[in-house]
Amino acid sequence: MTTATAPTEGAPASQVTRPVIERGMLAWLRQNLFRTPFDAALTIILVVIGGSLLTQFLEWSIAQADWTVITTNFRILMQGTYPAEQGNRLGLSVALITLLAGVSWGIWGRLFRATAFAFVGGVLIFVFVPLAAESLADSPRGTFGAYVSGQLAPLFSLLRDPVLLLVGCLLIGYGIGCFAKQINRKRAGCYTLIAWFIAIPICFILVRGFSDADGVLPFVQTNRWGGLLLTFMLAFVAIVACFPLGILLALGRMSGGTHKLAFKAPPRWWLNPLQWLHALSIWWRNLGNYPIIKLLCIIYIEFLRGVPLVTVFFTANLIVPLALGDNSIDAVLRAMVALTLFEAAYIAEIVRGGLQALPPGQLEAAKALGLSPMQATLFITLPQALRIAIPPLVGQFITMFKDTSLVAIIGLTELLGISRAVLAQSEFIGRHRELYVFVAIVYFVFSYGMSYAARQLESSGSGAFRKIG
C-alpha cells in the first residue's frame, strides 16, 4: 500500500524521511487495478465481462422487462389468498416483530454508518421515486423517464407505506432499546428475551385466529396462507421448534463418560471371534453411561443428515396422514413437522460442535464444585456451547429460510410456489424473468439481512453474546 521514497543521498541516518504514502485516485488505481501487467490484463478482461453483463441486465430491466406482473400480483405474492379484509392482522404482527427486532438491536447491536446510510437512502428512494415519477409522467415512450414513471413508480409507491412503517417501527424500537440499555442493561436484555418468547405465539395466533368464525379474530385456514407469509411462518415455526429438539439430540449424543478405552488390536485380530467380542464390548462401553439413548440419537441424526430434504417432505406429505390415522392434518402442518424434524438433526450437530469446543476444565470445575450433571449442563456447559455455536446457528437458520422454498415441490404455495402459480396464468406467461428476479431479491434481502445482523452482533465486541440473558 505504501511506496517509500529513497533516503536522500548522504543524509545522516537520523534524518531518514518517513515513507510517503501515495494518495489520490491515480495511486489507488495503480495499487488496486494496475499493479502488474497481469493485473492490468485481468482488470481489462473483467471490465469487459462485468460491464457487458451489467449493461445487458440494465437494458433488459429498463427496456424489455414488464414489471407490472409484480405490481398486479403484489398482494398474492406477499400473503397468498389470505383474506384481504384481515390484512391488518398481518401488518400488526410484522410491526410487533420489527419493533422487538429494533429493541434487540438497540440493546445488543451498534449503529454502523453503513446501516444508517442504507436506512436514509432507502427512505429517500421510496419517498422521492414516486414524486419524481409524477414530474416525468409525460415523457415519451421508451425513454428512461417513461420507465421510471411507468414501471418503477407503481412498485415503489406500493412499497412506500409498508417500508416507511417498518423503518419507523425499527427506529422506535432502537430508541427504546438504547434507552432501556442506559437504565439497566442486564435487566433490559432479560425482559427483551421474555418479550420475544411471548411475541412469537402472539403473532402466530394473530395470523391463525381462533377457531370461531365470527369472533374478534376469525379463523384463517392454513391453505389460505401463501407467498412470503407462508415462507415466514414455515421458517419461523421450524426455527423455534427445531431448536429445543436439536439441543436434546446433541446432549443425547454427547451423553456419557468422557474417558475412552482404546482397542489394542493384536495382529490379525479379525481372524479371532473372541477379539471381535472384545472390540464390540469396548465399542459398547465407549458409548458411555447411556448407550441406548446415544445410539438412538446417532441413528436419528445421521439418517436425517444423509437424505435430501425433498424426500423427507415428499414422504411426510404422503405418509404422515396414514401414520397418524388422520386425514385432516393439512399440508402446511405436515411441511412444518417435516422441516422441524429434518433441521433438528443439523442443529444437533452444530450444538455438539459447540459442546466439543468447550475446554474440558469447565465441566471438571463444575463437578469439583459439587454440581450435579444436570446442573453442570444447564448452567455451565450448555450456555457457553450455545454462545460458541451462534455463527453456525445463524448460518443454519439462513439455510432453513432458503429451504422453505422446497415445499414448492410438494405443491405448497410459498413465495416460490406462488410465483410459479402466477406464471401459469395466461396473461403472465413469459414473464418468468421479472418474477424470478423479484423473488430472488426478496430472498436475498432477508438472507443477507440475517447474516449482516449476525456479523454486526459478532463484531460489536466479544462480550456481545455474553450479555444475552
Place this chain on the structure above:
Amino acid sequence: MADLTQRSPLPRLAFLRDVRFLRAAVQLIVLAVVIGLALWLINNTSEGLARARIPTDFSFLTQPSGFQIDEGLVDQPHKRTDSYANAFAVALVNTLRAVILGLILSTLLGLFVGIARLSTNFLARTLALAYIEIFQNTPLLLQLFFIFTSVLLTLPRATEPIILPGPSYLSSSGLATPNLIATERSGLWLLLTVIGIGSGIALWRRLRAIRLETGRTTYAAEIGLSVMFGVGILAWLILQPFTVDFPELGRFGYVRNKGAIISANFVAIVLGLVLYTGAFIAEIVRSGIQSVPTGQWEAARSQGFTYGQILRLIVLPQALRVMIPPLTNQYLNLAKNSSLGAAVGFAEVFGVARTMAQSVSVVPIMVIVMGIYLALSLITAAVMNVLNARFQIKTR
C-alpha cells in the same frame, strides 16, 4: 469380620438409589417409548395402506414400469417395457453423472473464486464477493428455475441453433457435440495410455528422489509430464483409435444417435449445482487460505517464490487441512441437492421415484430412494474421511 458380611440395613432403597440401575431404567423407558411410538406409527400406516389396498412389498420392481426415460448414457436407456428396477438403475446412473461432474466443476470454480476473493485486484475481489453473496443468499431451487426457464429455454429452437466450433450446436433442447466412437484399436490405445501415465509418474518420482539425494537438476516434472501425456498423444496420432461422429441437424432439430446430445435438463441441474456449491466452496477456500499464517507468505516471498508457486506449493497444501471437513459437508450437500433435478425435469433418483409414486405404493419407493441417498452420503463421507486422515499433520 461378621460386620462386614452383614447385609446393608436398607437393601431396597439402596437398590433404587444405585446409579447403574437408574441409568438402565431410564434407557429402557426411553427405548420402550421409542419402540412403542414406532410400532404405533407403522401399525397405523400399514392399516391405512391396507384400507386403501396399496401393496407395500417390493414385488413391483420386476414389473414393466410403463414410462420411458430418455436421459442417460445411451439412447433411450429405459423403455416402457423395462422393469422398475431398471428405471432405478438408470436414474442412479443419471444422479451419479450429475453429482460427479458437479463435484469436479464446483471445486474448480470454488478454488478459482476463493483465490480471486483474496486478490489484490479490486475488481476481481469485488466481482467474486458479488457472486458469492448472490448465490449464497438465494435458494437453489429458484436458481434452478431461473437457469432452466429463463436462460436455457429462451435459447433459439433446435432447428436454428447457435453454432459453436466443433461443430457443436446449442439450443433450447440442449447441447450437441461431436462424439467419439470406439474402434477395434481403442483398447490398445487405452492400454498404451495407461502404461504411459504409469511410467511417467514412476519416472517423475524416481527423478525427484535423485534430485533430493544428490541435488542435481533432473527436470523431474518436465520429463515426467511429457512421458505421461506424450505416449498417449503419440499413440493417438499413430493408431487413430476413434472415429468422430458429428451431430446433425434434421427437420425437427437434432438427429438422434448423431453426436453426443447433452439435454438442457442435465445442463440446468449441473450448472445450478456448480454455481450454488461453488459459492460456498469459495468461502471455504478463502477462510482456508486466510488460516495459513502470514509468515508463511512472507518467508516464501523472501525465498523468491512467485505468487503462483507460493499458492500451489506452500499455502494451499496447508490450507487443505482446514478446508477438508467443511468441504466434505458441501460435497454431501451437493449430492443431496442433486435431488432437485426433479424440478427441472432431469431424470434422477428422486424425480423418477416421483413418477413411479403415481402408479405404485409410495412406501417401498421411498425406502429405496432414501437408501440410495444414504448410501451415496455415506460413501462420500467415507472417502472424504480417508482423505482427511491423509492430509492431517502426523503427530505422535
